[in-house]
Amino acid sequence: xxxxxxxVLMTLPEIEALDRKRSVFLLAISxxxxxxxxxxxxxxxxxxxxxxxxYIKALQEEFPAYTLVKLxxxxxxxxxxxxxxxxxxxxxxxxxxxxxxxxGLAVQGFRYLFLADxxxxxxxxxxxxxxxxxxxxxYRFHMVNPFNLEFRMMVQHDPQLLAAANLQPGKCGDDPDCxxxxxxxxxxxxxxxxxxxxxxxxxxxxxxxxxSKPILFLSKLxxxxxxxxxxxxxxxxxxxxxxxxxxxxxxMGAPALASPEAGEAMLSARVNxxxxxxxxxxxxxxxxxxxxLWGLRFLR
Numbered sequence: 001x002x003x004x005x006x007x008v009l010m011t012l013p014e015i016e017a018l019d020r021k022r023s024v025f026l027l028a029i030s031x032x033x034x035x036x037x038x039x040x041x042x043x044x045x046x047x048x049x050x051x052x053x054x055y056i057k058a059l060q061e062e063f064p065a066y067t068l069v070k071l072x073x074x075x076x077x078x079x080x081x082x083x084x085x086x087x088x089x090x091x092x093x094x095x096x097x098x099x100x101x102x103x104g105l106a107v108q109g110f111r112y113l114f115l116a117d118x119x120x121x122x123x124x125x126x127x128x129x130x131x132x133x134x135x136x137x138x139y140r141f142h143m144v145n146p147f148n149l150e151f152r153m154m155v156q157h158d159p160q161l162l163a164a165a166n167l168q169p170g171k172c173g174d175d176p177d178c179x180x181x182x183x184x185x186x187x188x189x190x191x192x193x194x195x196x197x198x199x200x201x202x203x204x205x206x207x208x209x210x211x212s213k214p215i216l217f218l219s220k221l222x223x224x225x226x227x228x229x230x231x232x233x234x235x236x237x238x239x240x241x242x243x244x245x246x247x248x249x250x251x252m253g254a255p256a257l258a259s260p261e262a263g264e265a266m267l268s269a270r271v272n273x274x275x276x277x278x279x280x281x282x283x284x285x286x287x288x289x290x291x292x293l294w295g296l297r298f299l300r
Contacts, residue, residue: 002060004068020109022066024059024282027101028052029128030119031077032087035180036251038200039188041085043180044118045073050191052116054271055278062275063282071101079121081179082243083250091123098131098143106139114278117147118187120178122236125151125291133288142281146274148291153273154183155235155292164269167262171253175238176208181253183266190263205254208238229295236293 005014007025028051030044040046056068076097080088105113113135117128128145135141153161154173162172170176173183188196220230242252281287 002064002066002068004056004060004070007069007071010069015108018067018069018110021111023069023110024063024066024112024114025069025071025105025110026052026055026114026116027071028073028116029076029098030117031080031089031121031124032075033077033080033119034083034085034250035184036203036206036249036255038197038203038255039180039185039251040195041087042075043184043188043195044077045075046192046195047118047184047187048116049073050187051118051267051270051274054267055114055116055274058271058275059278062279066282077119077121078124078127080119081250083248088121091127094124095127095131098128099134102131102135102139102141102143106135106141111140111142112281113141113143114274114281115143115145115147117145118184119147120151120155120173120292122239122291122293126293126297129289129291129294130297136286136288142287144277144281144287145289146270146277149277149289150270150273152290152292156231161269161273164272165262165265167266171257171262172266175235175252177253178239178242179253180251181206181255182257182262183253185253185255185258186260186263187266188263189258189260190267193260200255200258203251203255205256206249206252208242208252226295232293232295 028045028048030048032041033044035043059068076094077088078091078094080086125148129148132143132145135143155175157169171182177183185200242248277287
């Protein structure tokens with residue numbers, strides 16, 4: 001089995017002894033964000049840390065010759081739910097922090113940083129992918145965030161993901177279930193049940209809002225020429241309708257329908273998708289994962 005190390009506990013001689021071609025760094029990252037009345041503010045990072053541990057297990061089994069190095073988690077992200085309690089940073093700052101980490105590793109000769117993320121904020125994902133691509137262009141460094149792909153699959157009901165997770169639309173982290181609803185509550189019940197408040201069974205559903213009509217019209221119009229961007233704009237219309245409502249509930253979906261079994265199925269499906277990305281990176285292939293709204297990335 002591959003060795004696992006904690007970066008902050010290592011000494012300089014230990015760092016210098018690492019095989020530059022066979023060392024993979026891992027980092028959990030997401031903002032501090034309100035997740036309804038039943039989940040803690042650190043929910044996204046807690047889930048990301050569980051996913052990171054599962055990355056490690058899968059990488060150890062498939063790539064036992066590699067040393068895996070865990071970096072401390074970053075409670076850092078953009079576009080968190082805009083309510084009191086959430087703490088987040090501007091998207092450009094997020095991008096620069098990640099690129100600074102990349103530079104610090106790349107100048108030492110390292111090649112790989114795999115991210116565990118659980119936050120679907122549009123500019124959060126756009127900034128991370130922008131940093132990933134610049135890391136490749138400037139340093140030929142592989143920084144990979146599989147959640148940028150996974151979230152697109154969740155929102156757009158990818159048949160492969162739904163089948164693997166045995167989930168239906170409305171319970172898979174899509175627009176009607178995008179925040180602290182069935183999916184995220186299930187993920188927390190599977191990974192950190194002790195952190196879920198008992199009231200989760202009594203939390204009433206938060207139903208989707210009427211979509212932003214101007215953006216919805218624009219999505220249909222653009223969809224005639226660019227189907228991908230049209231679908232992405234439909235997601236944006238739903239998001240803006242929710243966060244723009246003065247009566248907005250700080251969650252979207254039906255937490256009471258959650259179960260640890262559904263959470264476990266989603267965790268497994270996401271790790272399998274991530275491993276496909278990691279294999280490509282470890283084979284030397286550039287891994288570009290276009291998140292939702294990538295066609296409008298200038299907005300980041």
